[in-house]
Amino acid sequence: MDSTKIIGSNVKKYRAAQGFTQDNLAGFLDVSREMISFYETGKRPIPVTALDKLADLFGVDMEELLEESTTVANTNLAFAFRSDSLAEEDVLSIAEFKRIVLNYLKMKTITNAAGN
Numbered sequence: 001m002d003s004t005k006i007i008g009s010n011v012k013k014y015r016a017a018q019g020f021t022q023d024n025l026a027g028f029l030d031v032s033r034e035m036i037s038f039y040e041t042g043k044r045p046i047p048v049t050a051l052d053k054l055a056d057l058f059g060v061d062m063e064e065l066l067e068e069s070t071t072v073a074n075t076n077l078a079f080a081f082r083s084d085s086l087a088e089e090d091v092l093s094i095a096e097f098k099r100i101v102l103n104y105l106k107m108k109t110i111t112n113a114a115g116n
Contacts, residue, residue: 059102
């Protein structure tokens with residue numbers, strides 16, 4: 001499977017697992033809902049800036065959106081936060097919160113590695 005389809009499939013899985021609609025993602029990325037559909041089906045590549053924002057929203061490293069292994073993706077999906085009926089500002093707040101938590105965890109890992 002080509003990388004555009006892999007990424008699109010992963011985005012769709014994370015979106016569905018976390019209860020986001022295509023409309024939620026479209027508003028978050030400031031694109032049309034149709035564009036989200038094109039991204040998820042692999043008909044259009046997702047810009048790196050959009051992938052970065054989606055990684056924040058889903059609370060994962062961007063590399064995980066590129067992951068071809070379904071085992072890794074399914075493990076991450078098992079711990080996904082599920083949300084329903086969100087306003088656009090809620091989606092923005094969730095993405096910001098997850099980005100902060102992910103950055104904190106990375107810093108903690110680096111600090112622990114430097115201390116050992």
